[in-house]
Amino acid sequence: MQSVRTEKAQAWVKVGAIDEIPRLGARVVKTAEYDIAVFRTADDRFFAMRDECPHKQGPLSQGIVHGDKVSCPLHDWKIHLQTGIAVAPDEGCTATFPVKLEGDQVYLSLTPNEGCPNQ
């Protein structure tokens, strides 16, 4: 594990190489305030969101990833990776964060996307 020093508002943080995150899996980025889960889908898209389920704060990074959703390990809510919104009829959302790729490196922005009040 590497340690990175950063100001919160700073644009992009390097997370690591693509292959450090398993397909249909996730890794955790720890920040001072909370954990962020970075997900990788089967077709190599990357998403990041706060590692807390809108239901009872279950660690979403530990869930099963399928399609572009993750099933929470605690009570099986399904959360859209792209929007952080729970699949209906469950209601709630988790803050998402911008992710980008440069070469084989994954970068994460620590400023959450707009939209979800639970930041």
Place this chain on the structure above:
Amino acid sequence: MKEKLVLVGNGMAGIRTLEELLKLVPEAYEITVFGEEPYPNYNRIMLSPVLAGEKTIDDIILNDEQWYKDNGITLHTGKKVATIDRLNRKVICADGTIAEYDRLILATGSQPFVLPLPGNDLDGVISFRDISDVDKMLEAAQQYQHAVVIGGGLLGLEAANGLMKQGMQVTVIHLMDRLMEKQLDVQAASMLKASLEERGMQFLMGAETEAIIGQERVEKIRLKDGTELYTDLVVMAVGIRPNIELAKKARIHCVRGIVVNDTLQTYDPRIYAVGECVEHRGQTYGLVAPLFEMAKVCANHLAQHGIGLYQGSVTSTKLKVTGIDLFSVGDFIGDDKTEELVYKDEASGVYRKLVVENNRLRGAVMYGDTVDGAWYFDLLRDQTDIADFRKSILFGQAHLGDSGHGEENRVAQLADSAEICGCNGVCKGEIVEAITKKKLFTLEEVRAHTKASSSCGSCTGLVESLLAVTVGGDYSVAPHLKPMCGCTDFTHDEVRATIREQQLKSIPQVMQFLEWKTPNGCGKCRPGLNYYLLCAWPDEYHDDYQSRFINERAHANIQKDGTYSVVPRMWGGETTPAELKAIAEIAEKYKVPTVHVTGGQRIDMLGIKKADLPAIWGDLSKAGFVSGHAYGKAIRTVKTCVGKEWCRFGTQNSTQMGIELEKMTWGSWTPHKFKLAVSGCPRNCAEATIKDFGVVAVDSGWELHVGGNGGVKVRATDFLCHVKTPEEVKEYCAAFLQLYREEAHYLERTAPWIERVGLSYVKSRIVEDEQNRRQLAERFLFSQKYSQKDPWAERAQGEDAHEFEPIVQIV
């Protein structure tokens, strides 16, 4: 451009098909719906409660106008389609409205049969089919007193009951000498008649109507024997005919109904038909459960997931008259090949008859207490061999050892505040409200919306009864052969068989071959597939950890705060001072917040941070411990008592036996968790008779017991057989485990599995067939060569390190 889909018939089957279709491919078609009735889709089966004043029309609307708008569907109510122009692919309405189609669904339902009697067109002579009929009955009840219902079947009796509730005096005229002759035998029919009479309903049995008499409105009715009856209203409920007029006119092949194949296509492949208007394999249906199954298959085909086939349905009957419980299914009359099992308690108004052929159910009829109807229905559809519990079958499933929640089934009487789901704290009122407000009608929907029954499942029966009470009829009956999950139409058995026959060796291969509907499955099917592949190819399959639930992926139990618990194996529940010291030191070193002695005779260390797991495992390995698999669908613990070594009653060395069994079986993955126990004498201190495999030592050897379950629904084991030597105990245990591993469905514990396949079957494979037993045991031991690697030691040495470490720490 989108293809155009037109639906003729805005009723239950048609709209259900669209709902299923929209779930699969929301954007695929531009949809237009024509309905002759002036309403959006409503729940026709609830017309009876509406008539009885227990519901309003608003309560029974299933899809309001907004639903059609939200889904971009063009709805024409009050428009009857008069012609189908197949050549130019359009439908034309009586008022000239035209719609073009690429595909067409006919869901025109049925028409009530009107007896060809003089006077059948008088005012006040009606059928019982739609809202306008109910309106007419309610109106009549305001102004008049006397009603006659012709027909003593389901519909007739529900109409008569409703009219009675509206204050009318009702006489039912029935041609046969018993009511509901298609659904009830003589005994049940006479009990039914007696209780309806008690409520004030009158009957003329064996009576045939000759004429309906009146000027403009009906005044009286005359029977063949000359009897005349004054009446202000006549409801004919003498049967229904599939509504095939439109299809016939378009020269689509019809016999009794519109003839369809197993994908619900008519002889014109662009035209589908679903619902009561359909004839499938010579059969027509008049209940919703089969229509819903048809809807699913049809939607599948329209979505071009063309793998589902409709293969016909077995239906059961209930009567929606509040306070009367009756149930029937299959052939309940029987013939010279069948036997009857009968339970009758006339004073309490309870009657049950089962018709049995070769120890398999052919039919059932019940009156008074119908709690076990669903169970009998399952036994019938599964063709389960009932020999093993034939003696108690009439007393119901509760007598099979379910001491859990059996008595609570009288849900209708429960208060709104009664807790139904203990896991999620959901009470009756909330469930009923969700069902009515959100128009839910399947168990899955209730689970999704309320969470009731979505955890341990012990309240499933209660929730299903609530659905039945709230929505009516056999609304909630789920299709019997359930697909593995929403990602496929194939059942567990089909998937397993295909894996073996087609030599499929990875999850993507299975999904591709079986045309999975989702790109990479879901959290339900992937763990199942992973297990099936692992079991089929123990030496070749590469375990897919991303398809395992977190506990199995991380080899520890996740806790509610995201920390983990660690339970090392303690062979046979025995330990040593050295082991205890090691555990104590490790617990102190890692500041483990809680150390707990588990229900399975192990020690649990709780509250461990994920990143610390490999290190703690390393220390445990050094002290000689391996993983206890307390987290897995796997072999759990082998509980033992002290046995002959110490106990004054002990007959054999049960502890040693337990240790040997655990050494043989540990590490194996199973469809659901698998627990063992060995007791040293029939006092059974290790509780072997509620384990998946229980051993009870006796003076002459060992008794083997299988299929026990503590937990949610307690089930005592079935006695498998008696053996003499420890070697035999091990061989039988390995064989039993392997049979279960190879044939049970994923997440099916041995208890429900044995109830599904029957103890006799298990005995025939393990006790009676020595060669087969050997082979099963060999296959088990072969697979153990690959699974008895301690996952903790491997991870302590660095395997899957990424699983346990954050990727970056931002400070």
